[in-house]
Amino acid sequence: MSEFRNIEVIQKDQLGYIIINRPELRNALDKETLNEMTKVLEELRQDPSVGCVIFTGKGEKSFAAGADIAQLKEKTMLDALDSGGMQSVYNQIEAYEKPTIAMINGYALGGGFELAMACDIRIASSNGKIGLPELNLSIIPGAGGTQRLARLVGKGKALEMILLGKIIDAEEAKQIGLVSEVTSTENLERKAEEMGMQILSKGPLAVKLAKIVVHSGTEVDMKTGLLIEKLAQAILFSSEDKGEGTNAFLEKRQPQFSGR
Numbered sequence: 001m002s003e004f005r006n007i008e009v010i011q012k013d014q015l016g017y018i019i020i021n022r023p024e025l026r027n028a029l030d031k032e033t034l035n036e037m038t039k040v041l042e043e044l045r046q047d048p049s050v051g052c053v054i055f056t057g058k059g060e061k062s063f064a065a066g067a068d069i070a071q072l073k074e075k076t077m078l079d080a081l082d083s084g085g086m087q088s089v090y091n092q093i094e095a096y097e098k099p100t101i102a103m104i105n106g107y108a109l110g111g112g113f114e115l116a117m118a119c120d121i122r123i124a125s126s127n128g129k130i131g132l133p134e135l136n137l138s139i140i141p142g143a144g145g146t147q148r149l150a151r152l153v154g155k156g157k158a159l160e161m162i163l164l165g166k167i168i169d170a171e172e173a174k175q176i177g178l179v180s181e182v183t184s185t186e187n188l189e190r191k192a193e194e195m196g197m198q199i200l201s202k203g204p205l206a207v208k209l210a211k212i213v214v215h216s217g218t219e220v221d222m223k224t225g226l227l228i229e230k231l232a233q234a235i236l237f238s239s240e241d242k243g244e245g246t247n248a249f250l251e252k253r254q255p256q257f258s259g260r
Contacts, residue, residue: 002043006033008058009040015196016050020057026065027057029111034089045097051204052196053096055119056103057112060127060185063104064112072137086111086143090118094144094215097208099199103192104128105185109167114141117148120211121195122179124170125188130178131167151218153177203241204259 008019018040020027044050057063079085093100093115102108102116104124113130116122124130132141132149140146141162150158153176160166170182183191199207209232217225236242240260248255 002039004036004040006030007036007040009044011050012193013197014049014051014200015193016044016047016053018044018053018055020055020064023057023059023062026062026107027059027112028066028069029064029086029115030071034086038089038092041092041096050098051200052099052101054101054103054192054196055115056105056192059105060125061106062112063102063106063108063128064115065107066110066112066133069137072139086114090114090144093118094148097211099196099207099211101192101196103188104130104170104179105188110134110141110145111143114143114145114148117152117178118144122173123181123183123188123191123195124173124179125185126170126182127185128170128173128179128182129167130170130173131165132162133165133167135162136165203236203239203245203255203257205239205241206236209236 004021006020006022008017008021010017010019018037020029020033022028022030022033041053044053055063100119100121102119102122104116104122106125106127107129108116108124109129109131110133113132116130132145134141134145141149146158146162149161152158153161157176161168168176170179173179174182181191181195213225213229213232216228220228241255241257244257245255
């Protein structure tokens with residue numbers, strides 16, 4: 001594994017942690033951090049010993065408190081139109097072939113919240129604070145926030161949060177479906193690991209295809225989405241893992257999936 005300046009990478013069993021390591025700046029996301037994130041994601045993708053990726057921030061105060069404002073101040077129109085950048089990185093995370101969990105410890109604001117929304121599942125500590133305050137700077141959420149938030153909580157609630165720059169606590173985030181679970185700061189890592197290991201107990205091909213079907217299906221009409229679902233199921237019906245899963249159930253034992 002490569003060495004990084006702004007990110008720590010830790011592996012626990014089959015769980016790979018990507019930890020944003022800029023606590024003195026509330027784990028703000030600058031260009032270097034995003035580049036490192038892209039590199040480590042590729043390394044973890046190629047590592048067969050890692051089955052699930054957990055994103056978090058260093059310390060207990062911030063998951064990631066948005067983009068680096070000093071860099072943001074220098075952005076121009078052409079920078080916003082660039083095909084790279086934060087939005088591109090988060091698109092890669094949403095499409096990542098391995099399941100991802102955002103372990104929100106403290107503040108997840110702006111680009112930090114957009115990072116969490118790009119992950120498959122979000123859990124938060126009880127001190128979590130979540131929001132998109134970009135309009136205070138006379139810009140809009142530009143790394144998927146306007147689109148992913150509306151799809152997660154509905155257009156009305158998304159507009160309320162974005163137009164007011166509203167920052168909500170973890171309990172409200174759970175109530176509106178932004179996070180799956182809220183727990184104490186001390187218990188957050190254990191909960192994330194339990195969730196990750198639960199996902200890893202499933203058939204890996206089914207996990208991969210479930211992600212593809214859900215993400216693709218929400219972008220098309222119902223009829224097309226159902227067709228995508230049917231085709232994915234056809235692939236799984238012909239897999240060795242489907243046979244192992246059904247046999248293990250009938251034989252009342254734990255399945256031993258091979259990913260084939």
